[in-house]
Amino acid sequence: MLHVDIKKRLADFTLDIHFSVQNNIVVLFGPSGCGKTTTLRCIAGLIKPDEGTIMKGEQVFFASESNRFIPPRYRRIGYMFQDYALFPHMNVRRNIWYGVKKNNSKANELYARLMSLLRIGHLAGRYIHNLSGGEKQRVALARALMAEPHILLLDEPLSALDHDTRLELQVELKKMQQIWDIPFILVTHDANEAKALGDQLLFLERGRQIPPPSAWDSYPVQCYGVSY
Numbered sequence: 001m002l003h004v005d006i007k008k009r010l011a012d013f014t015l016d017i018h019f020s021v022q023n024n025i026v027v028l029f030g031p032s033g034c035g036k037t038t039t040l041r042c043i044a045g046l047i048k049p050d051e052g053t054i055m056k057g058e059q060v061f062f063a064s065e066s067n068r069f070i071p072p073r074y075r076r077i078g079y080m081f082q083d084y085a086l087f088p089h090m091n092v093r094r095n096i097w098y099g100v101k102k103n104n105s106k107a108n109e110l111y112a113r114l115m116s117l118l119r120i121g122h123l124a125g126r127y128i129h130n131l132s133g134g135e136k137q138r139v140a141l142a143r144a145l146m147a148e149p150h151i152l153l154l155d156e157p158l159s160a161l162d163h164d165t166r167l168e169l170q171v172e173l174k175k176m177q178q179i180w181d182i183p184f185i186l187v188t189h190d191a192n193e194a195k196a197l198g199d200q201l202l203f204l205e206r207g208r209q210i211p212p213p214s215a216w217d218s219y220p221v222q223c224y225g226v227s228y
């Protein structure tokens with residue numbers, strides 16, 4: 001279980017957010033500039049909140065009262081950026097292995113499993129600029145999971161993709177979360193995506209959690225041919 005209860009003063013408002021997530025997908029949903037990315041950056045340890053606590057189980061990542069701040073490298077948190085941040089001068093295999101400390105049989109098994117589950121084995125020797133958007137997204141997901149994170153943060157992971165690829169990748173993301181069984185915290189401002197992916201939804205406006213919009217339940221949602 002991840003607990004987040006933080007405040008952070010920003011340029012125009014104070015981010016004030018509190019939620020808990022089990023091993024499922026929590027979606028942060030809201031308009032541009034409402035504080036979604038800042039929330040992810042606080043959880044990752046890239047920004048220090050002004051007050052509050054962030055805990056994963058018994059492990060305290062941040063606690064203002066005891067002045068505790070665990071640096072990002074000790075948090076075991078994967079972060080998938082909107083533009084994927086893949087290295088163009090490396091092929092797919094090297095991108096996925098980047099940052100993995102041990103090249104042992106366990107790591108090799110994990111690599112093989114990710115390549116198979118995400119159906120990218122045939123791309124191992126290809127350079128990033130020769131991949132489609134959906135393929136880049138799968139490679140970025142493989143790289144994030146290769147580090148064996150205990151939490152995965154995903155900032156608009158599907159926004160660069162066309163409609164059909166988005167629907168296909170929504171299904172992949174759901175499947176990977178169920179297999180890995182860790183909290184995924186996903187940012188989007190797409191209502192359909194929020195509904196299709198979120199086990200739990202957090203609506204944000206100017207840094208605060210708000211109730212769902214009144215018409216929320218009647219939004220149509222399509223996820224890979226399945227109507228919700």
Ligand SMILES: Nc1ncnc2c1ncn2[C@@H]1O[C@H](COP(=O)(O)OP(=O)(O)OP(=O)(O)O)[C@@H](O)[C@H]1O
Nearest residue numbers: 009010011012031032033034035036037038039189
């Ligand atoms: N380090 C910072 N210090 C002060 N203000 C910041 C900082 N980082 C972001 N902001 C401001 O905080 C607000 C929230 O930004 P944030 O990037 O978290 O929004 P967002 O919901 O992720 O937006 P988008 O959907 O456009 O990515 C914005 O008004 C931004 O200008």
